[in-house]
Every structure is written in C-alpha cells, then in structure tokens.
Amino acid sequence: MSNTSFTGSPTRFRSATEESAAARLVMIVFAFVGLTILVFAPLVAVFVVALADGVVASLKSLATRDARDAIRLTLTIAAISVPLNAIFGVAAAWFITKFDFRGKAFLITLIDLPFSVSLVVAGLCIVLMFGTNSFVGGWLVANGYPIVFALPGIILATMFVTFPFVARELIPVMIEQGRAEEEAALTLGASGWRVFFTVTLPNIRWALLYGVLLCNARAMGEFGAVAVVSGKIRGQTATMPTTIEMLYQEYLSVAAFSLAAVLAMLALVTLLLKTALEIRHADQLATTRRA
C-alpha cells in the first residue's frame, strides 16, 4: 500500500445511491417507451379516430341530443357524488386516525372493498337492494322514487366505486401528522369544529385536493357498476362511458371516439388544474410538508 497516493482526485464522484450514466439512460428510455405505449399512444389514437372525418363531423356528433344528454348526466353525477364522497372520506379518515376503537381494522378493510370487489357485482348488489323486486326498492318505486334505472342508482353506484379515493389519500397523511396539533388547539380553548377548520383541514388540504381530483376522474369515467344499474336508457340514464360503448357497438366510431375524446379532455383538465395549483402554491406546500 506504500504507493497509494492521497493527493490525486478521487475516481468516484457519485454518491452511493446514484446509478451510472448508462443505467440511468436505460431506465429513462424504458420509462419513456412504457409511457408512450401505455399512455400517450392510446390517447393520441382516440383523438385521431375522433377527427377521422374532420372536425365538423366530430363536433356534429357531439351536438346530437344523445351526446349532449350523456355529457350533462355525467357532469351531474360528478357534481353530486364527488362533494358527498369528499365529506364522507374526510369523516372516515378523521374517525380512523384520531380515535381508537374496536373494529378499526375492519372499517379500514370495508373502505377498501370497492377496490377489490368487481364493479359489476357492486352494481348487481344495488339492483338487488333497490330493484323493483326488493322490499325497499318496491316501496320506493310505488311511492314514485325509483332508484335503479334512474339517477339515484347511478349516483349510489358511482359513490360506491369512488368512495376509497379520498379516504385512502387522507389516512396516511393524517396518521403521519398525528394528533398533537389538534390536541394543542383544544388546550388553547378551540372547539372541535374550530380545530377541524383551522388545524386539521389546512394540514390535509393537498391530500384532500388530490383525492377529490382522482375521485372526480373516476366518477366521470365509471362504467361497470353504472352500466348495470343505469339500464343505459338513452337521453335519461346513459352516461358518457355507457354512451361511448353503445355508439362503438353500433360502429359509429367517429361519434364514439369524439365523446371519448371529450371524456379524456375532462380528465386532462382535472390533471392540469392540479398541476397549476401545485405550482401556484409551491411555497405553502413546502412549509406544510416539512416541519
């Protein structure tokens, strides 16, 4: 070891967790190719087919009564089910993370149920519960409040499917933040509601926003459960996804893909909104995440 020199420059400049340039390049290319095949290409394809007969034909198909009804229905569903699920999700996450009680693990499993149950099964459950032949459903129909094949059933199905999104985003954040800040607010004399609005809600707002956006995207795109529950009556209970499917089955590909493009754009707008908010509030984001 006598000829070892300590005056020369070190040969390794990178830290232990850093990969070599070649490895990095391979990973980047791999990710890029994967994203192109799985995400970008299909998205582009939707727009290409939608515009195959020109912009006018595409717009004309969107201006039909059925298309407009489907768009209106889908937006209505999202407008009703997303706020409700935001409230339920916050309540569930609050309950799970701020209190200790028996059966907590069971409740968490229950929240995850929509992720694991086939959505067609979920739709069938709602039909069985509220269909004309069921006790509850029969009574409701007799009194003029049909659930299945009507807006309430679609909203129930959508809420069932999208329920986990908000709660799942919030639970880890709220567990990590603990209860100390809430307790501090209580000792300073704040009431429960005041603690929620001045301490809990500001601390979870980004997770909540993210959960709501995911929930919204899913609510607008839901097909399985809604297809079973809605009965797909055109102009009444046909949502955008079910209408797209029906148009596609009838070989009206321009109409189907035009509507699909609108649905995709709604999702993209949601994502852009999230990114814009993140950029605008980057400094606040930093202060709430650290500390």
Next chain:
Amino acid sequence: MHIEIGEISKQFGTTAALLPVSLAIPSGALVALLGPSGSGKTTLLRILGGLEFPTAGRVLFDGADATNLTVQERRAGFVFQSYALFRHMTVFDNIAYGLNARPRAQRPPRDEMARRVTKLLELIQLPDIGARYPSQLSGGQRQRVALARALAIEPRMLLLDEPFGALDAKVRKELRQGLRDIHDTTGLTTVFVTHDQDEAMELADLVVVMSMGKIEQVGKPADIRARPATPFVREFIGV
C-alpha cells in the same frame, strides 16, 4: 393555582397506566414528574390538562372539583413533547391562536392582540420571528414559541411534556433557565414531565418520582437526594 390529585387511577384496556395516586401541588410551585418511560408521568400530566380522563379519582383546582371539566374549560397552558406548533401558520398566528379561539365577546381587538403577541415574543427573547413559519425555526426556538403560545391564553397553570427532550445539551441548559425565569415572572403553578433526573433536581422546587404507575416519593430535590424513600428512587437518581 393549588392542584389536588385524589386517588387518581387510569386504565387503558387491561393495562393500568396509573394505580391510584394522590398528590398535592402547592400554588405557584415548579414541579417535576420524574420517572422512566411507562411510569405514568405523562398520563398524569394529560389528566391534569384534560386530554385524558381518569378511570377513578378526583382532581381539584383551588379546592373546586375539576375532574369533569373539558380540556377547553381547564385553561391549562400545555407544551407538547414535539411542540405541536401549527405548521401552516406563522409564529404570530400560532401565538394568537388561543386568543382568536375565544368567544367573540372575550376576544381582544386586533391591536391589543398584536400587542400581547409582541410582548410574549419579547418574553421568550425572540422578538423578530413573528412572520416566520415553524419549519424555519430551530428546535430551541420552536420550544420557546410553544411556551409563548401556551402563555397567551393566560393559563391557570402550565403543563409541559418533556419540554427539553428533543434538544441538544447546550440549548437544553439555556432553556432550563428560560423556563425557571418565566415561571418566576408569571408565578404560574408549573408541572413538567421528564426522565432526566439532573433536569428535575436542578429545576424543580418539588420532585415527584414515579415508577410503574405509582408515586415512589415526593420531596424537595435535596431531601430526595439525602433520603431516597425506596430502593427504586435510590437507583433511579443514582445516589
């Protein structure tokens, strides 16, 4: 404020965190609850603050039964182990939080509130940090802001859970003196929890040594050092 703890016990499920314990804390005293982890000292502090409720027993504040008072009604200035500052608020807003939480009729006007916050920032010797966020403060600064926030509500007593636990040795020494000074200026009955016997002996007027949910000995630091009551106390304070 004089605090009387009468036969307080606390059960968490099947484990007993506190066996029936009794203790009298004279008004204006600076008291240390000293013991290893799991001795029940934090549980006792949280019961005083109204964050936990005892399974049995009574708490009296100045002779009046306070056992069933809510956490808000107790008006205890509480400093948490990790300080629990509101991370999305400035230091100013953190300190003003308790004043803002008061019912409208008792809430001081805006300029009065600013004056009080400024005064508290001077008391903790950090007059210029009102506009900063907790994440921009050092550990010692955070602890002092937490203290100022607790003092802002004009508390009837001051309760501190391991107030120096997360600090390095040098800062800890400084802040010990800081707490002593604030206690002497305000005259508040102060109870703090610690597992550090040096800290308890140096700072407190009265030391309560706890182990396994029981009080082993209560006394002035010198008396405990001179006459440890049980083998546990002898071993724990290392005499």
